C-alpha cells in the first residue's frame with residue numbers, strides 16, 4: 001500500500017473536537033497518512049493535539065506525521081516528521097528519529113530538489129503546486145509542468161501540496177505523482193469523509 005496517496009494535513013485553526021472529527025471522518029473516507037501541523041500554539045498544545053489525533057488513528061494503520069518538530073514526534077512516538085527548509089537539518093533529524101520513522105522534506109526550488117537526492121529522507125513534499133490561502137509565504141508555484149519535471153528528476157516518492165482540490169486533482173493524478181497532501185479540501189469540507197472518498201477515487 002502506498003502511504004502517500006491521500007495525505008491529510010490538519011488545520012491548526014480548528015478546535016481539538018473538530019480536529020478529531022475531521023481526522024476520524026477522513027480516515028473513513030480513505031486518507032492514507034495524517035500530518036499534525038501546528039503553526040501558532042505552544043509546544044504543550046502541539047503535544048496535546050498530536051495525542052488527540054494519535055488516539056483517533058489508533059488501530060487504523062494510518063501513519064501519524066508531525067510537522068516541523070522532531071521533539072514532538074519523539075514525545076508522542078509518532079511514525080514520522082515532515083521538515084521544511086528552515087527546520088532542523090534532515091541529517092540531525094534522521095539521527096534522532098532512527099531509520100524506521102518516516103522523514104519528509106519540503107522542496108521549494110529546483111536547487112533544493114537536486115540537493116534532496118543525497119539526503120536521508122523518505123519522501124519529498126513539492127511545495128507548492130498552486131497558490132493557496134492556507135500558506136502564503138511560498139517561494140514558488142510549481143504548477144503541473146514543474147511537478148512533471150520534479151517527477152523526472154527525483155528518485156524519491158513525491159507528495160504534491162498546495163491549492164489542490166477535486167477540480168484540479170485529475171490533472172495532478174495524471175502525472176503519476178505518488179501522493180497529494182491537502183488541508184482545506186478536507187478540513188473545510190462539510191463532510192470530510194465524502195470529500196476524502198471523492199479525492200481518493202480521483203487518485204485511483
Ligand SMILES: Cc1ncc(COP(=O)(O)OP(=O)(O)O)c(N)n1
Pocket residue numbers: 007009035037039067068082083084085104105106124125126127135159161181
Ligand atoms: C507533505 C507536506 N509537504 C510540504 C509541507 C510544507 O512544509 P513547510 O515548508 O515546512 O511549511 P509548513 O507546513 O511548516 O508551514 C508540509 N507541511 N507537508
Ligand SMILES: Cc1ncsc1CCOP(=O)(O)O
Pocket residue numbers: 009127128131132133134135161162163164181182183184185
Ligand atoms: C502546508 C503547505 N505547504 C505548502 S502549501 C501548504 C498548504 C496546503 O493547504 P491547502 O491544501 O489548503 O492548499
Ligand SMILES: [Mg+2]
Pocket residue numbers: 067068082083084085087
Ligand atoms: Mg515546516
